[in-house]
Amino acid sequence: MSLLPPQIQQTIEEFSKLPGIGPKSAERLTFHLLRSSKASPEGLGRSLVQLKTELKYCSDCEMVTLQDKCPICTDSSRDRSTILVVEDPLDVIAFERASYKGVYHVLHGVLSPIDGMGPQQLKLAELLQRCRAGGVDEVIVATNPDIEGEATATYIRQQLEGIVFKVTRLAHGLPMGADIEFADQVTLKESLAGRRSL
Ligand SMILES: [Zn+2]
Structure with a gap:
């Protein structure tokens, strides 16, 4: 006892x-x-x-919010044809500092079989649904440049084939293994500007 x-x-x-x-x-x-x-x-x-x-997930982008939709998704000045896909809500804060003007989609994790994270555990179905609804010209995959982040980016590109024509990945201004949440705004701006086809 x-x-x-x-x-x-x-x-x-x-x-x-x-x-x-x-x-x-x-x-x-x-x-x-x-x-x-x-x-x-x-x-x-x-x-x-x-x-x-009290907290909810935005019904559009899955960002944490107090309302049904987050302030970014309800802002009519944002470019809704470009979706930046990130791992975590804190990555949204990082890209907001880098003056990104499109909208987001928060996955809430990355594919990592060892941690029990498969496609079902991520907000991937929600992303596909958004893209299928139309009006999306580009999806920028901004998962971290590590093994799980790269695998997730490849998976997303495969899933979006035939749905979204332009799927891009952040440029390699970010070193392998870097954490987007802690990247400085100059690096993030450059990696956005130099994004490449996935
Ligand atoms: Zn939102």
Whole structure:
């Protein structure tokens, strides 16, 4: 029988479900929350509940939003004929800093069989549906330049064959293994400008 109260056990178990958190880290985080005067378990709990109950995914681009559609998709000045496909919502923020004027599609991950991420786990069907609806001239695939990102880009190109004529990939201004979320705006602007056919 464990000497630890069940509240502590449960918190450790919940932390252990998060990616990259092993049992040791889960214990450390739990006891940190318990002891620290700065960390606020109430604030953390409230934020986590709000995260799941108040946030939605945009019905067009799958970006996180509070409304049915995100502010980018409801902005009539954006070019809706160009869709930039990214892995994560934070990549959208990065491209917004790089003055991109089209719209986005957030996949919420990349193909990675080892992590159980197949086409069904990504927002790929939604992308195909958008493209099939018409009015899309170009799809720019901006997944990260690593093995999973490249495999995902190739898969998307195959899926879009016969649906979208122009499918492009960011130029190699981004080094292999780079993370778009952390790329600076000059590099992103250049890689957008120099995009190539996929
Ligand atoms: Zn949107």
